[in-house]
Amino acid sequence: MKSFYSRKYLATLKSRLSEPPRFMIVIAGPRQIGKSTLVRQALNGMPSTFVATDQPVSTELDPFSNVTTTTQIELGSRPTEKWLINQWSQSRAKARSLPAGKCHILAIDEIQKIPRWSEIVKGLWDADRAEQLPLHIVLLGSSPWLMQKGLTESLAGRYEPIHMSHWSYKEMQEAFDFSLNEFIYFGGYPGSADLIKDETRWRQYVRDALIKPNIESDILQMTRVDKPALLKNLFELGAGAYSGQLVSLNKVLGQLQDAGNTVTLAHYLELLSQAGLLTGLQKYAGQELRRRASAPKFNVHNNALVSAQSKYTFEQAKNDRTYWGRLVESAVGTHLINNKPDNTSLYYWRDSPDEVDFVLTSGEQLLAIEVKSSEDYAAPKGIQVFAEKFKNVTTMVVGADGVTLSDFLLEPIEKWFK
Structure with missing residues (x-):
């Protein structure tokens, strides 16, 4: 990696930290x-x-004063409410000691x-705001469910999020000199x-x-999951055999070792999506009910999640045209999932025998995308039918x-809307 590579989010964070504290800053995104x-x-x-x-740290502060006490906290012990108050109180003291116009910043990782x-x-x-204390607070966390629960229940109106996504092809190319084929196979984990x-x-x-901590630490330990084996098998199947395919949840149940029902599977798929692992895209339709009732199209958020579980090496994958075509389509899906503008939604479309790989909506505008990795190109009928x-x-x-493919992955998605 280049000695210093800054993602686009850095400018946003610096800009907010240059302002007087108005809101807490929450850095959100996958592990x-x-x-x-x-x-x-x-x-x-x-x-x-x-x-x-x-x-x-090894000392605590009385939260109602700036006097350091001698009570010790064992290094590596379970974090407590007292620990959080201790850190905040120390930063308050530092903020009060700064000259006018300066702010101290307290960033807390894994706050959940x-x-x-x-x-x-x-x-x-709230106490800091009443005092107009020059103290910025930045919160980071790897569990989106506990983070969102706390932000929604207690901190509504008090924070601004910065949503970070998986690394794009452009970023992996600039930071690590990734080729297009390397990005398609190895994905975008720095x-x-x-x-x-x-x-x-x-x-x-x-x-x-990456995979094990995401599932076992972030999902299973932080969220109620009654059938953990079912969730793990769903990820392995969705990111493996069924990646890039439309599959009914009933069919998925038939392939899984643990018993369950489609409602449970849909819930677990949503948990995997929130963790930045695996999404089940819904069919685009005029009616919301029909969208929800459709068979999902599985797509990972990062192609590394497919390749790491595959038996194919990099060279073997490139030499299997059918398998490589699936990886290419998956790479397009990851690009759309991770980089689509906030005001857009992503679907697929199918009206047998016609289908469109991806449909992106922006207000009344629709963008229909067909992925063709093979050189023996034929005009896709599905797009024509969809447009009609x-x-x-x-x-x-x-x-x-x-x-x-390179141009598509390097350009912002907004460019393709007319």
Whole structure:
């Protein structure tokens, strides 16, 4: 990786930190995409404190004064409410000591690990605002469910989020010199980029350091899941055999080892999607009820999640045209999922035998996308049928004689709407 690479979110974070504290700043996004690195980059050279909930300091402060007590907290012990108050109180003292016009910044990583964190943060933040204390608060967390629950229940109106996504092809190319084929196969996790020359090591890293913690630490420990084996099997199947395919949940149930029902599966699929792992795209239809009743089309959020579980090596995958075509379509899906504008929604469309790989909606506008990885290109009939059936449709083919895959992945999605 280049010595210093800044993602687009860095400018947004720095801009908000340059203003007087109005809202807390919440950095949201999947695990291992550089949230902590981004914050550390922003804090460089600024009056700041960065703490993680698994690294408590050795002294505590009375929350009602600036006097340090001698009570010790064992390093590595479970974070507590008292620990959070201690960190906040120390940063308050630093903020009060700064000259006029300067602000101190307290960034807390993995905030969701602290019991009752949102209630405590609410009280501390409200007290700071009453005093007009020059103290910025930045909150980071890897569990979207606990984060969202706390933000919604206690902190509504008190924070602004910065939503980070998986790394794009452009970012992996600029930061790690990834080729297009390397991005299609190895995906966009920055932490694993330097391991791709040793595929066995890379595969093990993705499984043990990315997939396993996402499921076992973030989902199973932080959210009620009555059938953990069912959720794990759903991910393995959805990111493996069924990646890029339309499959009814009843059919999926027939392939899973643990019993369940379609409502349970739909819930688990939503949990996997919130974790930035696997999404079930719904069919585009004029009626919302028909969308929800449709068979989902599975698509990972990062192609590394497919390749790490595949038996294909990089070279073997490239030599199997059918399998490589699935990876190409999946890469287009990850680009759309991770980079689509906030005011858009993503679907697929099918009216047998016709189908469209991806449908992006923006207000009344529709963007129908067909992916063609093969050189023996033929005009896709599905797009034509879709354009005749719906209004305000822009159609495009990615690959073959259409927009090149590289150009599509390098350009902002807004460009393709007419």
